[in-house]
């Protein structure tokens with residue numbers, strides 16, 4: 001598989017704020033990579049560094065072989081990568097039709113078929129000024145402008161922002177169709193459920209640091225929750241076992257977040273003779289939230305030490 005985006009130790013410091021902290025990852029051609037992270041995790045800063053809009057403090061990266069921190073390469077990257085920004089900035093004084101005509105004049109490979117299809121799908125008012133569009137309509141217009149360029153790579157910062165569930169579904173389908181055509185998609189989103197629906201690879205960020213990068217299937221088979229019930233309230237220290245990322249206890253109930261094989265953990269725990277033991281599959285949302293909880297618990301423990 002060909003890696004079309006590669007990033008090594010990418011770091012951005014804004015004065016004393018560490019926005020992105022030694023981040024390394026790669027994205028394969030044709031994949032849909034879902035970029036997850038809480039507000040302020042560093043997703044947009046990472047994306048802006050990829051596109052040469054923000055200069056990295058440290059580290060390197062390349063897109064289709066072009067270095068992200070070289071100005072001349074950056075121009076090539078912007079030709080080959082379609083970017084839909086978080087703020088969906090558009091020329092407010094133009095109408096939808098005008099901005100489409102204006103944008104397409106710069107791109108010889110413009111997808112007329114896709115433009116027609118998306119205008120029909122979104123039912124956008126072609127003669128309405130951008131300044132008079134709703135938030136969702138702005139997002140739809142920005143997506144049309146990005147997607148119809150027919151770029152090899154699409155980088156979308158919250159592409160479903162402001163969209164209703166019906167239109168959101170249309171955008172998700174669009175991403176899948178584009179990936180099937182060989183395009184590569186990197187998109188950030190706070191809608192974990194929608195990321196789970198379409199992404200094949202997940203990149204999770206927390207306070208600028210990578211906490212996960214894995215195919216979705218692998219991630220889901222790697223994380224399990226073990227729910228236990230005891231006849232007594234077991235001391236938490238009994239669960240300090242390798243592979244257990246977090247422990248939640250409510251009286252005699254214990255919930256463990258496990259990363260990796262559950263077998264060795266179950267063998268150990270069985271010695272404590274739990275009255276019931278259940279292994280539960282987790283959704284991507286659970287995996288994301290539980291990871292964040294485990295990190296916060298670690299930080300709290302370190303602060304106590």
Ligand SMILES: Nc1ncnc2c1ncn2[C@@H]1O[C@H](COP(=O)(O)OP(=O)(O)OP(=O)(O)O)[C@@H](O)[C@H]1O
Nearest residue numbers: 014017018019037038039040041042043044045046
């Ligand atoms: N130009 C800037 N100057 C100073 N700090 C900045 C600047 N841009 C971003 N930051 C800080 O860097 C951190 C990461 O911000 P970033 O916008 O990359 O996060 P994000 O994951 O995209 O968040 P959100 O999901 O809320 O859009 C935040 O603490 C933010 O305040």
